[in-house]
Amino acid sequence: MSDSPERISLAGRLRNNFLTGLIICAPLAITVWLTFTFIDWADSWVTPYIPQRYDPQYYFNITIPGTGLVVAVLFITIIGFLGKNLIGRSIVNFGESILHRMPLIRTIYRSVKQILETVLKEQSTSFKKCGLIEFPSPGMWALVFISGDASGEIAVKLNQDGEEMVGVFMPPTPVPTAGFLMFVPKSKIVMLDMTPEEGAKLLISGGLIAPEYAPKPAPVPVLPAPDNLSASK
Known part of the structure; x- marks a missing residue:
């Protein structure tokens, strides 16, 4: 024993x-x-x-x-270099004009091109911030990735009350390969300081890997000068 x-x-x-x-x-x-x-x-x-x-x-x-893989990277880089000059741009436009005449192919091509341009655009703010929204009921919070402000018809139809709407993507746990695209009032989103990479780790781990967080110090208030000093000056 x-x-x-x-x-x-x-x-x-x-x-x-x-x-x-x-x-x-x-x-x-x-x-x-x-x-x-x-x-x-x-x-x-x-x-x-x-x-x-x-x-x-x-x-x-x-x-x-x-x-x-090396050959593919070199080939794509060369195509990108040639596509920036006038001759290369003309060839690309000619090829796209042919694709746009094909009923099924043009829909697929436009959709894929628009997605890639949105994801790879340098000035895009897609998925650069994380936030929290109340879901599925008040008092329960879900992690979301901010995709950007609502635009186009969605912005016109939803911004009628004057409140700005924001598109958010809410993936499931632990495999974020799918999810929900929702448009939420900006005032209903609690913005987070964590990066999308940290948010993805938190999501995939089921909340086990939480990023470290140091609260920002409160700004020191600037006191106005006493009246006697200002009067003496």
Whole structure:
């Protein structure tokens, strides 16, 4: 009976060591796996289109991971460089004019282009802030990502009372691959200082990984000068 506490203590230590090792190894293993999976996916798409004389695998007779990804990045960069000058812009406009004449293709192309332009635009404020809204009922708060002010028809229809509406995206926990797009009055949103990356960690972990927060010190009030000093001057 006296050995029972020692055995329980040893089992507890082994369990804690295993969990600590899992926390250290699992993120690293998943990151490496995702990285190589993405590289293999890019290679499988691009490598077959590389001419044989430009393919380093032809000369070394070995598979070089990342060749297709590097070629894709260089190709996209060159296309972007050429698309900025007059000749390249004319070619792009001519290609887009052909796509816009195709009934189904033009809808897909315009939608994808608009999404990419919104996400990649340097001046865009999409998902640069986090906030809290009362959901699903008063007194219960949900984490949301601010997508920007309402615009277009939505702004005209919803801003009739003079209160500015803001678009927010509320993803589920723990896999934020889907969610709800809602338009909420700006006064109903509690803005947070945490970054979207910190908000994503909080969301994915189910609230276990909360970012550190140091409240900002209150501003020191500036007292007016005494009347006797101002009178003497």
